[in-house]
Amino acid sequence: MTPSEQTAVSVLVIDDERDIRDGCERFLRRLGCAVAKAPDGGAGLQAMEKSPADIVLLDLKMPGMDGLEVLKKLRQFHPQVLVIVITGYATVETAIEAMKLGAYDFLPKPFQPDHLRLTVGRAMERLRLTRETERLEQERQQTLADLAGEQSRLRTVIRALPMGILVTQPDGKVVLHNPTFCQMTGLAPDSPSGRDITNYLNEPKVHELARCVSQQKQNNSDDPEAVEFVTKQGRNLLAQATPVLGDGGASLGAVLVFIDVTPYRMLDQLRQEFVAKVSHELRSPLSTILLQLTLLLGEEGAAPIKGHRHLLVRARERTQGLISFVRDLLDLSRLENGGGAAAEPVEVSLEKTLTSVIEALSDQAQSREMELSLDLPQGPLPMLRADPVGLESVFTNLTANAINYSPDGSKVKIRAWCEGDSLKVTVSDQGFGIEPEKVGLIFDKFYRVKNEKTRYVTGTGLGLPIVKSVVQSLGGSVEVDSELGKGSTFTVTLPAKPV
Numbered sequence: 158m159t160p161s162e163q164t165a166v167s168v169l170v171i172d173d174e175r176d177i178r179d180g181c182e183r184f185l186r187r188l189g190c191a192v193a194k195a196p197d198g199g200a201g202l203q204a205m206e207k208s209p210a211d212i213v214l215l216d217l218k219m220p221g222m223d224g225l226e227v228l229k230k231l232r233q234f235h236p237q238v239l240v241i242v243i244t245g246y247a248t249v250e251t252a253i254e255a256m257k258l259g260a261y262d263f264l265p266k267p268f269q270p271d272h273l274r275l276t277v278g279r280a281m282e283r284l285r286l287t288r289e290t291e292r293l294e295q296e297r298q299q300t301l302a303d304l305a306g307e308q309s310r311l312r313t314v315i316r317a318l319p320m321g322i323l324v325t326q327p328d329g330k331v332v333l334h335n336p337t338f339c340q341m342t343g344l345a346p347d348s349p350s351g352r353d354i355t356n357y358l359n360e361p362k363v364h365e366l367a368r369c370v371s372q373q374k375q376n377n378s379d380d381p382e383a384v385e386f387v388t389k390q391g392r393n394l395l396a397q398a399t400p401v402l403g404d405g406g407a408s409l410g411a412v413l414v415f416i417d418v419t420p421y422r423m424l425d426q427l428r429q430e431f432v433a434k435v436s437h438e439l440r441s442p443l444s445t446i447l448l449q450l451t452l453l454l455g456e457e458g459a460a461p462i463k464g465h466r467h468l469l470v471r472a473r474e475r476t477q478g479l480i481s482f483v484r485d486l487l488d489l490s491r492l493e494n495g496g497g498a499a500a501e502p503v504e505v506s507l508e509k510t511l512t513s514v515i516e517a518l519s520d521q522a523q524s525r526e527m528e529l530s531l532d533l534p535q536g537p538l539p540m541l542r543a544d545p546v547g548l549e550s551v552f553t554n555l556t557a558n559a560i561n562y563s564p565d566g567s568k569v570k571i572r573a574w575c576e577g578d579s580l581k582v583t584v585s586d587q588g589f590g591i592e593p594e595k596v597g598l599i600f601d602k603f604y605r606v607k608n609e610k611t612r613y614v615t616g617t618g619l620g621l622p623i624v625k626s627v628v629q630s631l632g633g634s635v636e637v638d639s640e641l642g643k644g645s646t647f648t649v650t651l652p653a654k655p656v
């Protein structure tokens with residue numbers, strides 16, 4: 158026992174003989190104990206009330222309250238205390254009785270210091286062991302509490318993860334899954350663990366993945382095995398699996414992580430469509446130009462064939478179409494990359510913008526005997542703050558569409574007016590109109606309505622997306638009202654900015 162452990166022990170000596178009390182005190186202090194003394198049972202119990210001792214040396218034969226009585230009370234009120242009874246040879250029976258009542262040991266009178274040291278030393282050792290046991294128990298409780306805390310933290314983290322988690326045993330039994338997994342796969346949110354993986358996911362590829370990975374002997378976490386599949390809800394999920402290895406390297410199962418890759422797949426598809434569309438749009442006019450130029454140039458070394466001016470004209474038209482397609486593409490990508498109304502906004506007159514649009518398209522309208530009119534209010538309209546080029550492209554696109562998707566000889570009307578804090582412009586035609594189910598698609602990039610009437614109209618499907626982007630960047634909106642065979646009206650609403 159170390160000195161510090163010895164000092165920690167307190168002893169109370171209850172004996173009516175002063176010599177014994179003092180002798181014990183001297184000796185026990187030398188052992189490192191803190192010692193208190195009491196001349197009778199009553200004083201002893203009082204001393205215990207004030208400051209409970211670890212060990213009590215109790216004389217059984219005392220005047221007044223006798224030792225056994227004191228022992229009973231000590232056992233009752235201080236069950237932890239180790240009581241060593243001191244007794245004369247004549248009272249061995251009483252000593253036995255005392256042991257039955259719960260005394261820890263006994264010390265026959267008269268006793269030598271060695272005898273006292275031995276008996277008290279035993280009690281101290283017992284005390285040390287009890288304290289050590291208590292400390293270990295406390296530590297164990299703490300470890301369990303830590304473990305429980307750790308587990309609940311881990312559970313919270315797994316529940317909150319944005320990816321689905323499924324943990325399986327080598328026999329395919331699911332031991333853990335999180336709510337994200339349920340949500341991704343359409344499983345009921347409160348589905349309990351414990352069943353075979355086939356009950357959680359109807360995807361043989363994933364079952365096989367879990368099975369294979371569970372048999373692996375090493376953890377390749379840098380390059381986990383993965384499969385991709387589409388759920389019933391149409392989501393693209395990527396399942397990555399890593400084995401869980403035990404101490405001896407044996408596999409305990411697999412952890413499967415599910416990541417929703419739907420947005421990436423959609424982007425991929427859009428990119429593919431974009432590339433296909435762009436290459437298609439570029440290829441056919443380029444082929445035409447190539448063919449026509451080849452014809453014009455004739456055989457190698459021969460003079461170009463005369464009288465083929467119309468071919469040159471057509472080649473020029475196609476080239477122009479190509480250039481405007483590329484310009485639209487560039488405009489759109491500029492707008493989508495946050496360029497908004499690219500140039501610094503300035504004050505723009507809507508009347509002037511619309512008049513210039515009409516002027517620019519009047520030749521085209523006349524060539525098809527169409528009437529192009531502009532209806533403006535009596536008084537001046539409030540000025541707008543916008544990029545003039547962007548604003549003009551909005552109404553040029555809408556008016557050019559109205560002309561292109563209308564029969565020869567019909568009317569196209571542009572009307573502008575002020576309504577509350579907004580400026581409204583409508584572009585109406587008496588053209589082919591748009592099928593109701595396609596109206597929602599015409600502002601999508603590259604979307605073109607394909608039917609008998611529109612097939613001869615050249616276009617890129619980028620005009621309306623540009624219109625929408627510019628109008629939105631000005632804080633406005635664009636709507637369409639169309640009836641098949643009767644015509645369409647596009648309405649642009651812009652916030653007025655009075656000067």
Ligand code: ADP
Pocket residue numbers: 554558559562586588589590591599604605606607611615616617618619620621622645
């Ligand atoms: P583009 O005109 O180059 O094809 P847009 O984005 O300007 O591309 O228009 C998308 C589609 O919307 C057109 O292909 C056409 O089918 C339809 N559309 C646009 N404006 C009109 C209109 N005024 N009348 C009928 N259809 C229209």
